[in-house]
Amino acid sequence: MKISIIICLIVSSISIVKAQSSNSKLSDKTSAISVNNSSQYVLLSQDSKLDSYIMNKVTLRQRLLINKVQDSTTIEVYNILYNQSLAVFSVMPSLSSKSPVWKKINPDTIKGGCLNLKQLSSLMLKKFNDYPQKEHGFLDRLKYNNIHIIVRRNDGYYVNSSDCISEFFKLVSSRTESSKVFEIDTTAKMLSIMEHETAFKRKHFYAYSSNFKNSEIRFDASLKNNPQLHLSYKSTNKYGTAYHFWLLDNWSNDGVDYWRGMDRFIFKSGIGIVGASYDFFMPSAINAWSNTDNSPNRIMKGSAEDFGFSHESLYSTNANTYLANYLEENVIEAASIEILH
Numbered sequence: 158m159k160i161s162i163i164i165c166l167i168v169s170s171i172s173i174v175k176a177q178s179s180n181s182k183l184s185d186k187t188s189a190i191s192v193n194n195s196s197q198y199v200l201l202s203q204d205s206k207l208d209s210y211i212m213n214k215v216t217l218r219q220r221l222l223i224n225k226v227q228d229s230t231t232i233e234v235y236n237i238l239y240n241q242s243l244a245v246f247s248v249m250p251s252l253s254s255k256s257p258v259w260k261k262i263n264p265d266t267i268k269g270g271c272l273n274l275k276q277l278s279s280l281m282l283k284k285f286n287d288y289p290q291k292e293h294g295f296l297d298r299l300k301y302n303n304i305h306i307i308v309r310r311n312d313g314y315y316v317n318s319s320d321c322i323s324e325f326f327k328l329v330s331s332r333t334e335s336s337k338v339f340e341i342d343t344t345a346k347m348l349s350i351m352e353h354e355t356a357f358k359r360k361h362f363y364a365y366s367s368n369f370k371n372s373e374i375r376f377d378a379s380l381k382n383n384p385q386l387h388l389s390y391k392s393t394n395k396y397g398t399a400y401h402f403w404l405l406d407n408w409s410n411d412g413v414d415y416w417r418g419m420d421r422f423i424f425k426s427g428i429g430i431v432g433a434s435y436d437f438f439m440p441s442a443i444n445a446w447s448n449t450d451n452s453p454n455r456i457m458k459g460s461a462e463d464f465g466f467s468h469e470s471l472y473s474t475n476a477n478t479y480l481a482n483y484l485e486e487n488v489i490e491a492a493s494i495e496i497l498h
Contacts, residue, residue: 218492236429
């Protein structure tokens with residue numbers, strides 16, 4: 158079934174790395190999607206004036222053992238590929254359902270109109286060209302948590318009410334060892350997490366770098382304005398050649414680090430993201446899901462705190478399990494891929 162999609166930016170008190178709200182207006186409409194600007198909307202549908210693009214829905218599903226009962230958690234990833242750019246919208250599971258939550262909506266009630274796919278592409282290009290740009294002193298990593306998507310189904314339109322993590326990427330070919338945080342380079346020199354951590358320990362005598370959430374190193378100044386994306390290795394699966402990437406960045410150790418986005422992911426040319434790990438979110442919230450009544454759909458700062466949940470209890474995880482996931486570069490892989498365009 159073909160699906161039309163509307164990407165919606167909802168103004169929120171939350172913005173990249175705890176930036177505060179702003180009333181400033183942007184003169185360029187292609188700059189309108191900003192964490193600190195009035196509501197804007199992007200219409201992604203099959204009647205777009207953009208000539209050639211790829212859009213698909215990838216369902217990530219992981220089997221879990223909760224209270225000795227087999228269960229699973231689901232993340233829906235929407236990939237939009239156009240002209241060497243990739244937009245990734247990951248709709249996360251809620252605390253109570255372990256799956257993305259959607260609610261019906263009338264798009265006619267949305268004020269301000271919508272940007273089309275071509276304008277979204279222009280926005281992404283502007284973000285790439287402006288990097289590194291800061292929002293209230295913090296680096297704009299091109300990762301956001303206030304973009305909502307609306308999908309068209311047989312009985313109307315639905316908007317995600319659970320969290321959506323949005324990330325913009327540029328496909329490049331530089332053959333260097335490291336790339337900017339938004340650059341996917343399938344020709345880059347390979348460096349695994351294990352190789353990185355081994356070299357770090359030899360140089361600094363600490364067990365693990367600040368990229369490991371439970372490291373003794375809480376902050377690496379060299380990464381503050383220079384987070385990196387590394388190609389670890391290539392593999393072959395049922396979708397063909399896949400490229401495994403990992404993020405090198407700091408943790409804030411204060412609240413939910415959604416601005417890290419995908420810590421590790423699998424990229425497939427012509428499709429986009431077909432596997433990912435969201436370490437700020439997964440697997441640390443799993444234990445809370447099976448024991449929490451009337452939990453909110455959203456876990457981001459604000460919604461979770463409003464319900465009295467503790468970030469420490471919800472988002473901390475067993476160190477040994479977390480370390481294994483990190484060093485072995487584990488991800489949740491695709492259970493299905495649906496081509497939307």
